[in-house]
Every structure is written in C-alpha cells, then in structure tokens.
Amino acid sequence: MGKLYDKLTEDYRIKEGLKACINCGTCTAICPAAEFYKYDPRKIVDIVQSKDDHEIENLLKSEQIWYCGECMSCLTRCPRKNAPGLVIMALRNLSMELGYFVESEKGRQQYALAKIISGNILNYGYCVYARTLKAKDHPEAGPLWEWIEQNMDDVYERNGANLEGEGPGALRRIPQEDLDQLKKIFDHTGATARIEAINRYSMEKAREMGLTPDEYFHHVFNNTEKEHLNQ
Amino acid sequence: MIYQGKQKIWSDYQKEIPDDHYFYVRSCIRQNLFPASEKTFLDITRNKLGKDFFETEHHTTCGGIAYHCDTIPQETSMTIIARQFALMHKYGYENYVCSCITSFGLYTETLETWHEFPELEAKIKDNLWKTCKLEFAKPKYLAHASDIIYKYRNLIAAQAKYKLINKKTGQPLRVVEHIGCHYGKMFPSKSVGGAEYPYVLAGMIEAWGGEVIDYPERRHCCGYGFRQYHIRSNRGYSLSNTHKKFESMEPYKPDMIITNCPGCPYFLDRWQYVISEMEGKTYGENGHGIPVFTYEEVAGLVMGYNPWDLGLQMHQVGVEPLLEKIGIPYDPKEKYKGPGGKDIGRPELPTCGCL
Ligand code: SF4
Ligand code: SF4
Numbered sequence: 001m002g003k004l005y006d007k008l009t010e011d012y013r014i015k016e017g018l019k020a021c022i023n024c025g026t027c028t029a030i031c032p033a034a035e036f037y038k039y040d041p042r043k044i045v046d047i048v049q050s051k052d053d054h055e056i057e058n059l060l061k062s063e064q065i066w067y068c069g070e071c072m073s074c075l076t077r078c079p080r081k082n083a084p085g086l087v088i089m090a091l092r093n094l095s096m097e098l099g100y101f102v103e104s105e106k107g108r109q110q111y112a113l114a115k116i117i118s119g120n121i122l123n124y125g126y127c128v129y130a131r132t133l134k135a136k137d138h139p140e141a142g143p144l145w146e147w148i149e150q151n152m153d154d155v156y157e158r159n160g161a162n163l164e165g166e167g168p169g170a171l172r173r174i175p176q177e178d179l180d181q182l183k184k185i186f187d188h189t190g191a192t193a194r195i196e197a198i199n200r201y202s203m204e205k206a207r208e209m210g211l212t213p214d215e216y217f218h219h220v221f222n223n224t225e226k227e228h229l230n231q
Numbered sequence: 232m233i234y235q236g237k238q239k240i241w242s243d244y245q246k247e248i249p250d251d252h253y254f255y256v257r258s259c260i261r262q263n264l265f266p267a268s269e270k271t272f273l274d275i276t277r278n279k280l281g282k283d284f285f286e287t288e289h290h291t292t293c294g295g296i297a298y299h300c301d302t303i304p305q306e307t308s309m310t311i312i313a314r315q316f317a318l319m320h321k322y323g324y325e326n327y328v329c330s331c332i333t334s335f336g337l338y339t340e341t342l343e344t345w346h347e348f349p350e351l352e353a354k355i356k357d358n359l360w361k362t363c364k365l366e367f368a369k370p371k372y373l374a375h376a377s378d379i380i381y382k383y384r385n386l387i388a389a390q391a392k393y394k395l396i397n398k399k400t401g402q403p404l405r406v407v408e409h410i411g412c413h414y415g416k417m418f419p420s421k422s423v424g425g426a427e428y429p430y431v432l433a434g435m436i437e438a439w440g441g442e443v444i445d446y447p448e449r450r451h452c453c454g455y456g457f458r459q460y461h462i463r464s465n466r467g468y469s470l471s472n473t474h475k476k477f478e479s480m481e482p483y484k485p486d487m488i489i490t491n492c493p494g495c496p497y498f499l500d501r502w503q504y505v506i507s508e509m510e511g512k513t514y515g516e517n518g519h520g521i522p523v524f525t526y527e528e529v530a531g532l533v534m535g536y537n538p539w540d541l542g543l544q545m546h547q548v549g550v551e552p553l554l555e556k557i558g559i560p561y562d563p564k565e566k567y568k569g570p571g572g573k574d575i576g577r578p579e580l581p582t583c584g585c586l
Contacts, residue, residue, distance in 0.1 A: 069456025
C-alpha cells in the first residue's frame, strides 16, 4: 500500500465512491467525457484500486484526471455502485494539494477557475455573477449577452431581479456580515489554503514559462495546445 | 392497481413532497440567466396558490459550482451548506427547497455522507459554530423547486388559460424534457421517478396537455461539465454534448424543450445559436431553433403570464413561433423594452438571422 493511496483514502469521496471495481467498463461506455476526450474512467478507477503509488503519481500529474465533467452519469450505471466521478474529485484534490496539477495543461486551468469562481463567492456570495460575466469571454452567449451587458441594470430590473439591491431577491447585494461568514468558512475549512496553494504553484509555473500572472491567466483560460481529443 | 413497465418504475419512486411552508433558496445560475423564472416561481406559489415560501437575503451560493470545479474542498461546501440549513432552522422552517439542480445534488450528497459518516457531520457542526455561531440543523424535507411545480401541476392546470396544444391542428405539442444530471443520477430515490424515467417534467407536460418525446439521447448530459464550460478553451466539450443531443432529437421534431436545471436551458439555447453560426444548421421548423424553456416559464405561459414578464427575451432562440402555435398573444414591440417601457435598444440579430 502506498502513501499516495493512503492519502486518497482519507477523502470521503473515495470512501463513498470506490468499492471493488470489476473493470467492466460500463462507466466508460456511458461517460460523455470518454466520448470527447482521450479518457477512460475504468482505467483510472483501476489504477487507484491497484494502490500503486508510482502509477497514482503519474495520474496526479496527468491531463486525464481533468477531463471529467462531474456529471455523475457513471454512478447511476456502475454495477458495483462505484462513482468514478467522485474518485476523480479526490484525485484532483490531491493533485492540487501536492502541486502536481501544474504539470498538465488542463490542470493548470485551476488557476483561472479559482480566480473566477472562488473569487465570485468571496466578493459577492455567488459562484457566478452577472457583473463579472463578460461578453468578450463568452462569445457563445451571443449578441443577446452583449445587449444585456450594455443595459444590465435595466434588463435585470425588467426581469424582476434585485441587482445589488437591499433585501431578498435575485442578485441582491448579499450583506457584508454574510460575506464575512463565508470568508471565515473559507479560512477554517481549507478553501483559503487551497486558493493560496493554487496561486503559489501556478506562479512558480508562470515564472518557469516566462509569463506574468496576467499572461498566465489568459494563457490557461484561452489556449489548449496539446491534442486532448478522442478523434 | 397493478403497475407495469415505466408506470411500475415511477410508482417505486414516488417522492414525498410536503404541500406547504418552505424555506426557498435561489440558484446562482438561474438568478443570472433566468431571474424572471424565480420571480414567477414565487408569484405562482405565493400569490396564485396561496402557499408559504419564505426567502431571506442572508442565504448565499451553496458553493456547488466551485465544488464541482474543484476550487473548494468538500469540507468547505459542506460547511456552507450547513450554514444554509441553519438559516432555515433559524427562521422556523423544516422544509427546504432550492432552485438549482447542482445544489440539490450536493445537498443530497452531503446529507447522505453525513448519515454514513457521523464523525464528519460532527466536524461540520463544529465548523459551523466556530465560523458562524449558528445552530446546526438538517431539513426534514429537501425538494428541488421543480418538485414543487410538479406537486402543484394539477392546481396550475386548473388555473390554466392555455394548453400545450397546437391551436391549428388540435394536436398535443411534442415536448423534449431535459432533467439535468444531478437531479436523479446520483440518488435516484430522491427524485420524482428515479434516474431511468424521471417524471418530474413529464408529469407537468402531461398535466398541461403536451406529449413527451422519448429519443435515444434523452438522458445524455447537456455538456455543462463545470470546468469544461467555465474555461473558454474547454467549451468544445460542452458544445459537442449539446450537439449530440440535438442530432438525436431532430428526427422526432420537437416543438419545444423544457428543462429542470438552471444551466441546461442556457446551454441548449446558446449552443443552438453557435451551431447555427458555425454550420448554418438549425433544428426547429422553418429554419428556426427549438425554443428552450425553464419549467417556471412554461408554468407561467400556460397560466397566461405576459411572455416578456416571464423573461423570454433573455433567450437567444426566439420563442415567438411556439407562442403562435399555442395561440398566446404577445406584443413584439414590448419584447426588449426596459422597465416601464423604457427604450434600451435591442440585441443585434445573429448572423444566421433565423433564431
Ligand atoms: S462501471 Fe464500476 S465496476 Fe465497471 S469499470 Fe466502471 S467503476 Fe469499475
Ligand atoms: S462523472 Fe466524469 S467519469 Fe463519470 S460519467 Fe461524468 S464525465 Fe464520465
């Protein structure tokens, strides 16, 4: 039994999501990520249950563990009630803890995700927040979002929201006392440490790649260079 | 009564849904992308049906998107959730209803994990006290907002002004329902109808006069994939999944799509726009897209709400052909008006002009 495997088993998602895998491949057959990416959840679960630290380390540094969409379709279908999606979450968690995530292009994207999503939670109390959704980053949102962005206050008022308003309602300003509690929760339960670790490892990587923090953000957000697709 | 086949499966997954008195918690995505849907939900439940749905400004995100983008640890999301439950308790409620499938899945996962690992529950209780000085509590009932509309579907039908019926032909509209993965795939027994034949939307469609379409990729993910969408260079994943679903449903000629999750209607709507821009392909009739709705919007339409009060102008795929099919009147000049009829221009037409 290896040290990395032991670390993984501390994660409740492994306790919940990994019983004996019979290698049937049902999860891979149902998996939307396996169809799109060079990705095979069956193999990943099998590597973890092999308890082989060398293989697990490779996994933690690989692109593969970042391909899953966490849809949990695999959980419904697995005949042994494993949850490859939960196993992936535990692997990602450990990869970030150990700084291995910066070894893969898809893993490096955690820098942008933490900035955007964790940033929105701490600043506004929402995971996603209209003021930070920019049409230039979301061309798929269409000309409609450009119009909404240009007329945000009016559009949300017309649609019954309470954008930055007092009291309840959609997109209300969440009171500072509540944001302070979220910050305390972040500090106490490891989310702040997670953000700091992601930033520290990412900035080391940025220096290695000769990029400023801003350039690194744009790079990981906009570019994918390697061939990830399952053609 | 002896049930067989699908009916049998549905009868095995008859979730208990209390009739009244809920603590209502909003969805990050729905508030941003379909805010009028939440307004409609509260208007129908409170004002049209006279039920008690309480909301406080002090609730926050459940952290679900961050959790599934892996930017916060499990312990963080569980403590945020404990805080939400504690607010419910503080305001004197024991039925908890959330407007988001990601939240619903995460609340369910959290409650199940606490049940299985009491030491973890104890730790979260301690976290909650140390960080927020709030008393730990768990809901007696957990519902998704669509469970509530499902529960009230016949009450809504009784007040309906319109049916999901093609006015010209008299035939039921052909409706695709999309459930959203985290509603029933993780914990089928917590959903209406289970993972295989979820009935939460199908029940609404039938009660309001429509016909549910079964098609091969009916249960496939919309493709959100959390990090697979929020990072721009990953969005091909998201688009490909939606594309797969539309190719699969196309031969069945759907008139409309109803969705359960706040994110799915956005993806099913906007990726149609992208596919039309990239390939010139549209999936609806006469070169139009297939309009995609939230369940609150459809409930509002059958009850006779003004389509622009329901926020249907926040969709990229035009809804007008569907309104005309049902015979719902609308004022095209009012569509993009601001509050009090203020002129705020209008979005540019997509290049393809047909959406
Ligand atoms: S479906 Fe379950 S048992 Fe089969 S390979 Fe996947 S994890 Fe293993
Ligand atoms: S959770 Fe991940 S591994 Fe499981 S089916 Fe979804 S994308 Fe595939």
